[in-house]
Amino acid sequence: MPLLMVENLKAGYGKLQILHGVSLNINKGEILSVIGPNGSGKSTLLKSIFGLTTIFDGKISFKGEDITRKKPHEKARMGIAYLPQTDNLFTKLKVKENMLLAGYTLSESEYQERLKEALEFLPQVKEFWERKVWTLSGGERQMVSIAMAVLRKPELYMLDEPTAALAPKIARTILEKIVQLRDTFGAAIILVEQNAKAALKISDNTLLLVAGKSVFQGSSSELLQNKELAQMYLGVK
Ligand SMILES: Nc1ncnc2c1ncn2[C@@H]1O[C@H](COP(=O)(O)OP(=O)(O)OP(=O)(O)O)[C@@H](O)[C@H]1O
Ligand SMILES: [Mg+2]
Known part of the structure; x- marks a missing residue:
């Protein structure tokens, strides 16, 4: 059984339909990239999975479990993380304060343990721990x-x-x-990317x-071998 299954999803905003029957499967330990032209509905797909659209x-x-109509906070509790395209941080707060907010449902000992793990995974964050988010670079x-x-x-x-x-250099670091995330935690990842070639890789x-x-x-390698689609959407000559 796939970790997440989306079947014939039709969704949009109010009465406006944007997704016209999208299906996907993703397993544990797998990266699925979602690519496509501007306005094709990539962000809407992630928002719909997370419960933010009609x-x-x-x-x-x-x-x-059927989660079609569950609320975002319920989906988050079940183990789905959604990192939106636009800023999801409190920019006037320090990094450490943002982190504390992310872990507000955890007990103190659980928080400390998880924090240790998160900072082992991304030790760079320790370097700007005391800084306000607005002073940080995009990376x-x-x-x-x-x-x-x-x-x-x-x-x-879902990123x-x-x-x-x-x-480019910092973009590569983020992609690594x-x-x-997949290899260390066995997580499943849905990655929306503008840079289709990097995503396919x-x-x-x-x-x-x-x-x-x-x-x-x-499979991503199959798409790369599909001359027509690769030429049209990946800029492959
Ligand atoms: N909140 C909204 N209300 C109404 N229409 C919206 C809303 N957000 C997005 N749309 C419309 O939905 C369509 C798909 O947008 P979406 O943001 O999902 O595309 P995308 O593939 O993520 O594009 P991009 O590559 O530019 O991020 C667009 O026509 C957009 O104008
Ligand atoms: Mg988008």
Whole structure:
């Protein structure tokens, strides 16, 4: 049984339908990249899985349970972490205060133990521990966001363009960390990426969305070998 199953999902905002029947499966220990042109519904897909849109039809199951109509906080409690495209940090607060907020449901001893693990996973965060988030670079903020998610030990991470607007070197560091999330914690990861080539390189499977419909679903290497799609959507000559 896949960790997450999305079947024929139709969703949008109010009466406006954006997703026209999207399906996907993801297993534990797998990275699924979601790629596609601007406005194709990638962010809407993640928001819909997390319970932030209007769902018209379809089914979402997590660990065998129907979660289609559950609230975001319930999904978070079940082990789904959603890192949105736009800032999800309190910029006026310090890094350590953001971290404390991420772990507010944990007991003190649990928090300390998880914090140790999260900082072992992302030791860079210790370097800016006392700084206010607004003073951090985009890459540093991404690391804080990931560390905050790690603190809650999710089984599924959904990351919306974690490398957007980052310099190539720091973008590579973030992508390496995402691979480590899978390899260290055995987590499943849905990665929305603007840089399709980089995403395909690190992902096991890929979903290509165009105008709210799935145009390709399968192994990332298979997509790279599909000349027509690769030319059209990946800029491969
Ligand atoms: N809150 C909203 N209310 C109404 N329409 C929205 C809302 N958010 C997004 N849309 C519309 O939904 C469509 C898909 O947007 P979405 O953000 O999911 O695309 P995307 O693939 O993530 O694009 P990008 O690559 O630019 O991030 C777009 O036409 C967009 O204008
Ligand atoms: Mg988006």
